[in-house]
Amino acid sequence: MEQPFLGYIPSAADEDALWHFKLFNTFQVFCVLAGCAAVLYFAIRIIDIVCDLWFRDSIPVESFGADKGYWAVVTGCTDGIGKELALQLGDKGYNLVLLSRTQSKLDGVRNQLLAKNVKVDSYAVDFSCTTKEQWDHIEQMVKSKDIGILVNNVGVCHPAAVTFVDESPTMCKQMVDVNIVTMMKMTRFVVPQMRQRKNGCILNIGSWTCLKGMPFLSVYAGTKGFVKTFSQSLAYELKSEGITIQHILSFWVASKMSGYKKASVSIPSATRYVSSVLNRIGLMCGTLECFSTVPYAPHSYLAFVCTTMWDARIVPPILYSIANNLYKLAKKKRLRLKNKQELVL
Numbered sequence: 001m002e003q004p005f006l007g008y009i010p011s012a013a014d015e016d017a018l019w020h021f022k023l024f025n026t027f028q029v030f031c032v033l034a035g036c037a038a039v040l041y042f043a044i045r046i047i048d049i050v051c052d053l054w055f056r057d058s059i060p061v062e063s064f065g066a067d068k069g070y071w072a073v074v075t076g077c078t079d080g081i082g083k084e085l086a087l088q089l090g091d092k093g094y095n096l097v098l099l100s101r102t103q104s105k106l107d108g109v110r111n112q113l114l115a116k117n118v119k120v121d122s123y124a125v126d127f128s129c130t131t132k133e134q135w136d137h138i139e140q141m142v143k144s145k146d147i148g149i150l151v152n153n154v155g156v157c158h159p160a161a162v163t164f165v166d167e168s169p170t171m172c173k174q175m176v177d178v179n180i181v182t183m184m185k186m187t188r189f190v191v192p193q194m195r196q197r198k199n200g201c202i203l204n205i206g207s208w209t210c211l212k213g214m215p216f217l218s219v220y221a222g223t224k225g226f227v228k229t230f231s232q233s234l235a236y237e238l239k240s241e242g243i244t245i246q247h248i249l250s251f252w253v254a255s256k257m258s259g260y261k262k263a264s265v266s267i268p269s270a271t272r273y274v275s276s277v278l279n280r281i282g283l284m285c286g287t288l289e290c291f292s293t294v295p296y297a298p299h300s301y302l303a304f305v306c307t308t309m310w311d312a313r314i315v316p317p318i319l320y321s322i323a324n325n326l327y328k329l330a331k332k333k334r335l336r337l338k339n340k341q342e343l344v345l
């Protein structure tokens, strides 16, 4: 027998009211089912993230030739995430090819690795203005070794929040050269030998700004969008040839680039972050982007919230208004500095 709604059941004679009553009942059942489906969907996604983070097996970072004389190449390896990648890949049993800009810092990382009995080959190069001779030298360095892992880590960002038209064309070109061109060239150098061996791994360090763009960091966000889609496309092309390509969707990490000096739960130290990166190869950990991962646990939950609520009407307006405030602060700072300089002159 049907339950009365607010104590009222229309009589069979009142056909119109009875029709509405049945429609309302059907609607109620539909809402309950839709609610259950939504709860089930979110529950499955959270369980999936927890499984990725704590229970599922990742592709072991050692499986690309650690302790067998294979080499790992890391670009931008003298600071932050890149330096940690070099040190931790050395600990895992890889020899290291180090490519970065500042010779003295390169020597520092080299010495740290040599002290751990890791073989090292290093080369100082500025990827924003690499000459043909320098590219030839790097190609030779890489092709003469068995490369197990390539990490395309080097990246540059706008020095401060700025509108696209106010950013210098030189800075824009540097971002394209360092963040995009370098990644493509390095990938081209290593893929043929990985293909032949049917084994190898390429990790491309991306950024959360690739998800929906970032006003006032437009060129950086655009280059990281390229990093994401390039990695995804190539990952599919080369999957059947035994090559693992992973886009690392990074949120904030304490480093020179982010400007965060102190690590916290949401902003890990580079050491902690890199350990998550190397332990979660092949797992998605919260993102819905294919061939991508958000390897650091608190960031995985953040990615889950962002992607779940990523309706164009909810998250982007919040994000964009934060960007707008940062831009206003940066603009004020620039003005203050300019006034100070004028006073000194």
Ligand SMILES: NC(=O)c1ccc[n+]([C@@H]2O[C@H](COP(=O)([O-])OP(=O)(O)OC[C@H]3O[C@@H](n4cnc5c(N)ncnc54)[C@H](OP(=O)(O)O)[C@@H]3O)[C@@H](O)[C@H]2O)c1
Residues within 6 Å of the ligand: 075, 076, 077, 078, 079, 080, 081, 082, 083, 099, 100, 101, 102, 105, 125, 126, 127, 128, 153, 154, 155, 156, 178, 205, 206, 207, 208, 250, 251, 252, 253, 254, 255, 256, 257, 258
């Ligand atoms: N930190 C974050 O919160 C964050 C968030 C999302 C994504 N990411 C990405 O993570 C990667 C590493 O970032 P990070 O925070 O570790 O950066 P970082 O601390 O600024 O270190 C950058 C490294 O790259 C080198 N480098 C910079 N410009 C170069 C150039 N033109 N030629 C050669 N080497 C150059 C630097 O060398 P020098 O020592 O000579 O400066 C340094 O070793 C980047 O791709 C970045 O986009 C970082």
